[in-house]
Amino acid sequence: MTxxxxxxxxxxxxxxAGMRRKxxxxxxxxxxxxxxxxxxxxxxDIPEVIxxxxxxxxxxxxxxxxxYKTHVTRDNRDGSVGVSIEGERxxxxxxxxxxxxxxxxxxxxIQLEDGHEVIFGPEEIxxxxxxxxxxxxxxxxxxxxxxxxxxxxxxxxxxxxxxxAITTDAGRLSITRxxxxxxxxFSGWELFFFTLDSPYHGLGLSxxxxxxxxxEAGAIWADFWGNDMWRHSDVVWAIGETILMAFxxxxxxxxxxxxxxxxxAKNFTPLGPIRFGMRRIFDFLxxxxxxxxxxxxxxxxxxxxxxxxxxILLTDTGSFGKMxxxxxxxxxxxxxxxxxxxxxxxxxxxRFGVIxxxxxxxLSQILYYLxxxxxxxxxxxxxxxxxxGLLLTQAIITQKDWEEVTYYIILIIIMxxxxxSLSGWLRRKLxxxxxxxx
Amino acid sequence: MALAExxxxxxxxxxxxxxxxxxxxxxxxxxxxxxxVVLLISGFLVAQERNAGDFLPGLSNVLGxxxxxxxxxxxxxxxxxxxxxxxxxxxxxTINIAAVxxxxxxxxxxxxxxxxxxxxxxxxxxxxxxxRTMDLLRAxxxxxxxxxxxxxxxxxxxxAMIAIALHTAGALGKLFSEINENxxxxxxxxxxxxxxxxxxRMLLGIVPQVAPNYLSYALLRFEINIRASAILGFVGxxxxxxxxRNTITFxxxxxxxxxxxxxxxxxxxxxxxxxxxxVRDRLTHGKPVL
Numbered sequence: 001m002t003x004x005x006x007x008x009x010x011x012x013x014x015x016x017a018g019m020r021r022k023x024x025x026x027x028x029x030x031x032x033x034x035x036x037x038x039x040x041x042x043x044x045d046i047p048e049v050i051x052x053x054x055x056x057x058x059x060x061x062x063x064x065x066x067x068y069k070t071h072v073t074r075d076n077r078d079g080s081v082g083v084s085i086e087g088e089r090x091x092x093x094x095x096x097x098x099x100x101x102x103x104x105x106x107x108x109x110i111q112l113e114d115g116h117e118v119i120f121g122p123e124e125i126x127x128x129x130x131x132x133x134x135x136x137x138x139x140x141x142x143x144x145x146x147x148x149x150x151x152x153x154x155x156x157x158x159x160x161x162x163x164x165a166i167t168t169d170a171g172r173l174s175i176t177r178x179x180x181x182x183x184x185x186f187s188g189w190e191l192f193f194f195t196l197d198s199p200y201h202g203l204g205l206s207x208x209x210x211x212x213x214x215x216e217a218g219a220i221w222a223d224f225w226g227n228d229m230w231r232h233s234d235v236v237w238a239i240g241e242t243i244l245m246a247f248x249x250x251x252x253x254x255x256x257x258x259x260x261x262x263x264x265a266k267n268f269t270p271l272g273p274i275r276f277g278m279r280r281i282f283d284f285l286x287x288x289x290x291x292x293x294x295x296x297x298x299x300x301x302x303x304x305x306x307x308x309x310x311x312i313l314l315t316d317t318g319s320f321g322k323m324x325x326x327x328x329x330x331x332x333x334x335x336x337x338x339x340x341x342x343x344x345x346x347x348x349x350x351r352f353g354v355i356x357x358x359x360x361x362x363l364s365q366i367l368y369y370l371x372x373x374x375x376x377x378x379x380x381x382x383x384x385x386x387x388x389g390l391l392l393t394q395a396i397i398t399q400k401d402w403e404e405v406t407y408y409i410i411l412i413i414i415m416x417x418x419x420x421s422l423s424g425w426l427r428r429k430l431x432x433x434x435x436x437x438x
Numbered sequence: 439m440a441l442a443e444x445x446x447x448x449x450x451x452x453x454x455x456x457x458x459x460x461x462x463x464x465x466x467x468x469x470x471x472x473x474x475v476v477l478l479i480s481g482f483l484v485a486q487e488r489n490a491g492d493f494l495p496g497l498s499n500v501l502g503x504x505x506x507x508x509x510x511x512x513x514x515x516x517x518x519x520x521x522x523x524x525x526x527x528x529x530x531x532t533i534n535i536a537a538v539x540x541x542x543x544x545x546x547x548x549x550x551x552x553x554x555x556x557x558x559x560x561x562x563x564x565x566x567x568x569x570r571t572m573d574l575l576r577a578x579x580x581x582x583x584x585x586x587x588x589x590x591x592x593x594x595x596x597x598a599m600i601a602i603a604l605h606t607a608g609a610l611g612k613l614f615s616e617i618n619e620n621x622x623x624x625x626x627x628x629x630x631x632x633x634x635x636x637x638x639r640m641l642l643g644i645v646p647q648v649a650p651n652y653l654s655y656a657l658l659r660f661e662i663n664i665r666a667s668a669i670l671g672f673v674g675x676x677x678x679x680x681x682x683r684n685t686i687t688f689x690x691x692x693x694x695x696x697x698x699x700x701x702x703x704x705x706x707x708x709x710x711x712x713x714x715x716x717v718r719d720r721l722t723h724g725k726p727v728l
Contacts, residue, residue, distance in 0.1 A: 033541065040538045043531075049596045058590045241488060248481050251474075287708040291669045291679065292700060295686060299503040302490025309485055375579040379669060382581050386488075389581070393673075396585050409582055416577040 064402035068190045072102055072110050074120050074180040076139045081108050081120060085190050086400075090229050093196055101184070110182050112170035118182050125180055127166065127173055137164055137175050144175045189403050191229045198223040230404070235391065239415055241305040242387035245377035246419070249312025250370045254362070256317050261324030268328060278321065285318030290376060294384050303385030311380055312373050320365070327361045328354070360431040367423040367430075374419040378412055388412055510690065511697035521698035525681055529702045531595055532677035535670075536663035539599045543606025544656045550607060551614035552640050558618055558626075560636050572615075575608025584670045598675035602663050610659055617651045618644060654721045657714040664710055668703055678703060 040046075071087040074080070083098045085091030096104065103109040108120040119126040125137045133149030135157075143161045158165040164175040172183040194201040200208055200220055212220050225233050262268045264278035294311040301307045336353035344352065381389025388408060395404040486493050511518065553559050554568035580601040587597035625643035634642065645652075671679020678699055685696040 036541070037538070040534060043534060044595045044599070046596065049591055049594065053591045061586070061590065237488075241485070244481050244485055248478065248485060251478060283708060283711075287704050287711065289665050289668070289703065289707055291665065291672060291682075292703070295682075296500065296503055300491070300499040301493070301496035304485070304489030304491075306482070306485040306489035306493060309482075375577075378579045379581045382585075383669070383672060392582065393585065396589065399589065405586070412579065412582060413574070413577045416579070417573065420573075420577070 061402050063185075064400070065406040066189075066403070067185055067187045068403060069183045069185045070099065070190075072098075072108070072182040072184075074108070074125075076176075076178050076180055079122065085196070088229070091191060091196065110184070112168075112182070112184050114170045116168065116170035118171075118173055120180065125173075125175060129166070129168065135164075135166065137180075139175055139177055139180060141177065144177060146175070189230075189407070191227070193227070194223050195227055195229050198227075230407070235388070235408070235411065238381075238388040238391050239411060241308075242377045242381055242389065243374060243415065243419070245305050245308040245312060245380065245387060246370060246373040248309035249316060249377070250366060250373050252309065252313040253316035253320050253369075254366045256313070257320035257324050258362075260317070260321045261328055264321060264325035265328035267331075267333075278325070282318045282321040282325075285314055286322070287318075288315075290315045290380060291383070294380050298384040303390075305381075305386045307384050308377055308380040308386050311384070312376060316369060316373070319369070323365055324358075324362060327358050327365075331357050363430055364427050367427045371416070371420045371423040374416050378416075388415070506690065507693045507697050507700070510693040514694040517694060518698055521695050522702060525678060525695070525699050525702055528671075528676075528678040528681050528699075529706060532667045532671060532679065533664060533706065535595050535598050535602065535667040535675075535677055536660060539602035539606055539667070540656055540660045540663050542599075543603040544610055544652070544659070546603070546607040547610035547614050548645070548652065550611040551618055552644070554611065555615045555618040557623065558621075558640065558644065569615075572608045572611040575604050576612060577608075578605055580605050580666050580670060581673060584675050585673060588674050593674045593676060593680075595676040598667055598670040598677065601670065601675075602666050605666075606659055606663060610655060613655045614648070614652060617648045617655075621647050650721045650724075654718045657718055661707075661710055661714050664707060 068086055070083065070085050072081065072083050073087075075082075081104060082095075083093040083102055093099070098104050101111040106122060110118040110120070112118065115130060117128060123138055125139065127135045129135060132154070135146065135148055137144045137146040139145065144164050146159055146164045148157065148159060153159060156167050162177055164173075166173045171185065174181050191201070200211070200223055203211075208220060260278055260281075264275055264282065266275065269275050269278075290311050293314045294307070297307045297310050297314075301310070331354060335357060336349050339349050339353040377387060378389045378392075381387035382393045383389075388411065392405065392408045392412070395401045395408060550568055550572055553561070554565055554572060556562070556565055559565050559568075580598075583601035583604055584597050587600055591597060621644050625647070626639050629639045629643045667675075667677055668679040668682075671677035671681075672683050674680065682696065682699045682703070685692040685699060
């Protein structure tokens, strides 16, 4: 009786102590995480970062990603007026042509949204702002000579001797001594299908379709494919290059790692030193990492998709070698014994005893890497200069083509998701549908 | 042939149809293999054609850059310890980026995965929404988010941290929800019977069951994130990758410093690899970690 009692109390004490210990550990982990995050908060100088955030940059980026602006520009020295989309040479309207909201002539009338109207006269620029008043300017060598309505100048007007800038919801007018410029904003990605020099620009889908059936399909395709604003052919090539890098890198690595994996597996290579050597080679290939391989290889081969493929190939040969050798070590020997009992030679034993067992494992690992390497190939392309990664970095560096950045990001996401589904589909198809693996 | 003896009692028509099937199967595999090889070779040729330099001429130069680096580092070997300690703080920053993004991304992944697992989700109707969210986060290569964030908030560790954390939340969330699906529901019912609310049920009923598996995947992710954080540094997001780019683009004269950075990066990656695989091994075999 007494022994049972003491046992009970002992057990209770042990349990209570155990729970207390667990609770302490739980609180300890939470406390450690909080301490670490506090340290990071100061180490990364988060308050400074937050105060440095450039709200204007972010606004421009977001606005530009879904809208575009058309510039109407007047050269104040000779009075000539030109219209171009995003102010780019590639988006310029031909001489004497303009969109419907601009009336060219001796006096150019530009209609903005909400009934705003800017008039470029022969001498004078006039902008009658509803709810505020008439603003005029006579830019010349002595300044912009702006006349504003009486009273305090509002914050959205920036006026000085040599410069006048007015920003309203309807658009933007800026005047300097040499140049007058009006921006009008529109949503959408302009010139996505056809540039202004194409006869198909501005036609609706049905008009383009009916023309393509009447024998113009080739010309329509050529104009779309050669669109030098959005560069569709370059983009498709770039995506192809990125996928090619992933494909070559992954499967090349798998082909090299297969025989090496046997050399690193205990049950296939009895010689310890060879095994040890192979494993260290795998560790080295993985440890050097894709980044450094990319740097080394791009010095030798220059930028391009082959460099990217080889960088992926080298890193993944290390990863695959390690995984494959582990898979070989975990095989079931009974199958090999069974094959051997029928008098099979060593090569036949591998072919029928080992390969069918490991194929599903290896294939699923390879296909998993194919998907993740599509992402790596994008990243490597951004560093070494190839594929969609290069286009993305180029577009970001200009700091103004955010609609192109958005377009590339959407394409990258679609590409990765498609590769993900493809690799999943192949995995199911090859592994479940054919369990023998051959 | 051995086959003939065993099939002597089976009707010849069965044998021949079996052999025909085998032949068809072999032919299919042969065709598949041929297509695969053609794809591989033509793919390589296309890649080579679109590359700045060709494969064979470049092959002889592969060792040129490493030997430049090694020879310069060897000449100035006396300074190596100095360089190692000079770049050690950057290494710490790279590791910190990886650690904090794994931590934050992992915590987000736990919440996302609990919302995205059928049978556990608080709002069962929203399960597909959370799944798609995780797919989307996973599909973003870190560099995309990092480059855009560098434009908005400037260089430094924070853009890299956010970019890696977002990707980690998606990647780990998917793995965690697969783990959650295999959790026992008994503890949940017990907790529900004593009136626990949803977050208490998850925290006390599910998380303790799956914590070792979570930890194991998170460690694997930490390994990957160290590499990612070095790469993002290379495009301007701070840490040792940034120093690496500066020393390499400087060219000869700073290769000794580049060598020191290579060494730091290599040793770190190998150490974390070894450490995490040891810990993961212990976790999967149910042994205590420490």
